[in-house]
Amino acid sequence: MAAEDLEWERSKISNQDVNMMKRLGLMKKEDAIRFPSEESYPNPPMEYRVSFVDHLIRGLSTPIHDFLRGLLFVYGIQLHQLTPNSILHISIFITLCECFLGITPNWVLWKRIFCLRRNGSHNATYNIGGVVICVRTDVDYFDVKFPDSVQGWRKRWLYIHEESANSVEHNIVPFDGSAKIQRRRSWDAEASEEEKKATEALMSRIHQLQNTRGKELSGVQITAYFLRIRVQPLQARKNPLWTYAGGNDANRLSNDLSVKDLEKLIRRISSLSKRDPIPSSCRVEPYSSTNPLPKNHPTMDSLPPLPEGGDVEERAVVADDNQEAPSFVNEPADSRKSAGSIEKDAASEEKMAAINERSNALAQKLEQSEEARKKAELDAVEARAEADKAKADAAGVEDLRKRLHAAENSLSEHIAAQAAREEAILKRIRTQSRRFLNRTSQEFELEDPDNDALLDALSFLEFHGSEAREGIDHAKAGLSRLFPYFFPKKEEPATFLNLAKCFDPPEDLGLKVRQENMKVAVESTVALVANSQQTIDWAKVGDTEQIEQSRWRSLIKAAKPNTKKILAYLGIAPSSTPSSSRPEV
Known part of the structure; x- marks a missing residue:
């Protein structure tokens, strides 16, 4: 029995799923979604495609984004052949590019991070969700915290209205449930050296977003962000996300979700449990209308190649998953030979000789390829060692950068504290100057001011002090002369303050x-x-x-x-x- 016959069955979408899609704004347009009736095998109407509830809640909406269109074409797959986690991978990547890298989704950067693999079991190869998008083993990427399994997602299928693109050939292919999944060379397509060099700064920025202490960005944070702002990453939009304008943004599908609905949705599409906290915001501020791109920010447009009058080379089909070379098989000959058969045998021998010659040539090339493979492995070991050394050097540079940043912050805090202290001193000096002026009605003017508020205020305070000291000296001299007349039997106090108190009694x-x-x-x-x-x-x-x-x-x-x-x-x-x-x- 065919794999697709084993997988498709009547769609079972609950009222809870329908209500969730309404709250997400996915059913705002009347013809955006159609639900199957009693059919057990998809039969979408004209201009509709087969999708799943779990695709839509992970960022899919129509019209479909050009980047997703390109991926489906280059990889030679249909929408229903991608798993829900693969859809979420694409949504996170587009959000990462537009909100945190400030670029449109980049095909070269995608090739550096992701590849495709078959999805199946020991007994059968799946057609629904038979393709999985994976992070390359040698790439350090965000921890998305995917759930171990998405229960029953294949049973929740529906029809989505695919609006026509600029040209018919750019539309995603109509649904074909009988089409077999064939692994293609494009599934493992890697970036060239020139492309790697062009995107090295982007890879460094991704590493920085992941590992900056106190500002680490995670896949869950990115997921929560696009769900919170109510923009579907996989939908073709008028404006990129780095221009997001808040509640009045034209790309929003609905109002903000309640905290309860948002947390429930995030836990549904991730492995977070009820004990795990849901991130309320990203630790790195995304680009938006309130946090615009820096001036002269580089633009890097690179979409997957769409068809232009025919297939592209990357759609070439691999014979089987192991990519083994074809073997040659000799058929047995009949023992009774006629004259014609002898001539045919001669011709066969010539062909056989030619085949043997080609086989020898192939064997020689294979031997050369083996030597080249060994040399490539040695080169790869050396390159890996150089890469490890470069990574260690980069870690040292990053540590120095962090220490320099910490020193700059400490210096800034010290300067701010010093400025606050000087301002407090200046305030106190001005207060004392005003008090002296109110008591003595004595004003001063600086002949040569320093144009320094602290020094000029200190100069005024010195003038006041000189005036006060001179007045105290005269007052003490006068009171000392009067003291014997008023207090003939007392000894004159030693300090001026006590002397002055003697002349200020109640009577x-x-x-x-x-x-x-x-x-x-x-x-x-x-x-x-x-x-x-x-x-x-x-x-x-x-x-x-x-x-x-x-x-x-x-x-x-x-x-x-x-x-x-x-x-x-x-x-x-x-x-x-x-x-x-x-x-x-």
């Missing part, structure tokens, strides 16, 4: 001294009168309430002419300062 020092002097004068007068043995009614004299203030003033005024005589009698030199006539008791 009025001048009034206190005058009252003390008045007390002395009254007591002296009383003693003088008592010594003169005159009869005085001191009760009347001391009763100030009985005498009006004007009366007191007239008495003091009448006594003034005798003041000098009284002081001279007491032995006190009169003061040159006129005394006050105001009574202070």
Whole structure:
């Protein structure tokens, strides 16, 4: 029984799958998707192709991207022959090129990373999903975390409307379920030395994206990104992803998915479990309208070759998977020979001789090829050793680059901290200058400013300090002279601050001294009168309430002419300062 008869059966698409495709915007157009009815073998309508739910949720949509069209043509395969993980490989590659390398999907770069292999079991070779896209063993590529198996994906098939391309020959071939998968030379197509040289910078950038400490990019992050922005990588689009403009982008198929739907979808198409966190964003900012490509960013256009009036050489079919040389088989001859048969035998012998000669030539070429193979193996060993050395050197350079980057960051942080410290000092100096100006009303101007905010502010502070020190010196000298008069029985304090506090008591020092002097004068007068043995009614004299203030003033005024005589009698030199006539008791 044919393999395709074993595989195709009636499509079983659940309501949950339909609702998911609606939320993804894949059914926005009325004729974009058609579901099979009861047929157990695909029979797509005109302009429709056979695909699967698991293809669509991994980035496939129509019209199909030119890069995918080219891959299907070059490899000689149909859409239904690719596995879901292979579709995701192509979606991640296109997103990587447009969002993180800033180029259109590059065919040469693809050849350096990927190759194709058959997919089957011991008993049968699959037709549905019979081709697998694999990362080459010698290439370090992103860890996509594919699931071990995609359960039941072959049963969820449907029809997608393939809009016509620019020309009919560029459309993907119509569905043919009976077509056998044949491995072609293009499945292992490698880049030439010139092509490798042209894409070496891209390979280095991919290595940097994978291995930059703290900014590692993974296949899961890239997958989550194109699912989050709601753009299908495998759909032909008006603008590349490096111009993505957010919620209003023309390429978006739907609104943002809810967090629950997004996490559920990512876990469905990857091997992440419920315990594994889903990346909320990429550690490397993708190119977009808010993070445009740098100026003079190189462009590298390279699409898989599409047909131009006929097949291309890369579509040549390999005889079998082992690529063995054809063997020659001799058929047995009949023992009864006629004359005609003898002539035929002679002709056969000539042909046989020619065949033997060709066989000898082929054997000689095979021997030469064996020698060339051994030499190629030796060259490959040497090249591998050189590559390992180059990789080690590159690792050393990368380590130096990282250390230099860390030193630059440390220097930048130190400069920022120093600038912040200087700004804080400057702020404090300006505050002190304003306080001094408010207290002294003394302003200064710099004759030769340094045009340095910190130094100029310090110069003003020095001027204020000189002014303050000179004022303190004068104040201390004056207060020291006054101190014995106000505090005759105290020792003068050593510091200016304590000296100044002595002259700032709660009571009025001048009034206190005058009252003390008045007390002395009254007591002296009383003693003088008592010594003169005159009869005085001191009760009347001391009763100030009985005498009006004007009366007191007239008495003091009448006594003034005798003041000098009284002081001279007491032995006190009169003061040159006129005394006050105001009574202070």
